Amino acid sequence: xxxxxxxxxxxxxxxxxxxxxxxxxxxxxxxxxxxxxxxxxxxxxxxxxxxxxxxxxxxxxxxxxxxxxxxxxxxxxxxxxxxxxxxxxxxxxxxxxxxxxxxxxxxxxxxxxxxxxxxxxxxxxxxxxxxxxxxxxxxxxxxxxxxxxxxxxxxxxxxxxxxxxxxxxxxxxxxxxxxxxxxxxxxxxxxxxxxxxxxxxxxxxxxxxxxxxxxxxxxxxxxxxxxxxxxxxxxxxxxxx
Numbered sequence: 001x002x003x004x005x006x007x008x009x010x011x012x013x014x015x016x017x018x019x020x021x022x023x024x025x026x027x028x029x030x031x032x033x034x035x036x037x038x039x040x041x042x043x044x045x046x047x048x049x050x051x052x053x054x055x056x057x058x059x060x061x062x063x064x065x066x067x068x069x070x071x072x073x074x075x076x077x078x079x080x081x082x083x084x085x086x087x088x089x090x091x092x093x094x095x096x097x098x099x100x101x102x103x104x105x106x107x108x109x110x111x112x113x114x115x116x117x118x119x120x121x122x123x124x125x126x127x128x129x130x131x132x133x134x135x136x137x138x139x140x141x142x143x144x145x146x147x148x149x150x151x152x153x154x155x156x157x158x159x160x161x162x163x164x165x166x167x168x169x170x171x172x173x174x175x176x177x178x179x180x181x182x183x184x185x186x187x188x189x190x191x192x193x194x195x196x197x198x199x200x201x202x203x204x205x206x207x208x209x210x211x212x213x214x215x216x217x218x219x220x221x222x223x224x225x226x227x228x229x230x231x232x233x234x235x236x237x238x239x240x241x
Contacts (some may be wrong), residue, residue, distance in 0.1 A: 001028055012117055013043030019078035022086050022104045025115050042099065042120040050105070050112040059101070061091045078104075096120065205240040212236055 005028070008021050017025075025047065048054050055071070064070045076088040085107040093099035104115040207220065207230070218230040220240050230238040 009045055012045040012119070016102065016119060016121075017045075017117060019080050019086055022078065022088075022115055023080045023084055023106075026086070026104060026106050026111065026113055042118055044118045045116070047113050047115050050114055052114075054103070054114065054116055057101070059099075060094045061101070062094045098122070206233075207238045207240070209236045209238065213238070 005025065008017060008025060011017070011021075025045075062072045064072045071091055074090040074092075076090065078086040078088060080086060086104050087107055089103045091101050099118070099120045102117045102119075104117075105111075105113070205220075212235040213232075218232065218238060219227050220230045220238070228240045230240050233239050
């Protein structure tokens with residue numbers, strides 16, 4: 001057990017942990033020997049009690065839109081098995097777009113431990129290098145969705161999608177979708193949230209368009225394979241769930 005914990009500590013320096021690895025560390029934290037760090041650096045992995053205010057770590061994180069004090073926190077529900085659900089909270093550096101902090105806890109309230117992971121995601125650096133620098137140019141709908149939401153894929157077939165907690169449902173594919181009409185290039189996406197997630201975690205996505213889509217039945221394509229139904233919340237706001 002200790003050997004596996006050491007292997008995961010080494011892996012955490014290079015990549016994000018998978019949901020079953022997070023579950024292992026949260027359920028075996030006493031034997032894993034993970035220390036609690038102050039001012040953690042990239043690749044740091046530690047377990048702490050929920051009473052510890054680990055969020056005051058000295059880093060500057062992105063704020064919520066319209067707020068000068070509240071930190072933007074993206075949330076995910078990672079279903080390992082029916083009885084084992086990991087809740088994740090992700091924050092992003094305000095200074096380095098590749099640096100993130102992810103914290104995990106079990107939904108089982110009897111376990112109050114939190115696994116915290118800091119990582120500079122090298123996979124995002126190439127995307128940023130390849131991105132155009134003209135900030136004033138309008139976003140192209142297809143390129144924005146394909147590039148920024150490339151981490152979204154259909155959920156694992158073993159995941160349980162019938163959990164009572166539906167606050168963060170996994171993305172589902174509709175296998176009976178009608179033939180789609182090409183999206184008018186004049187309809188530009190102006191914003192979307194979240195812009196990343198675990199490929200197996202799942203999240204609801206809000207998309208803000210510059211003008212109302214002309215169709216009553218809407219779908220959004222992520223990459224070349226995943227297509228999900230979009231619900232219209234307002235004339236220019238869509239939700240994928």
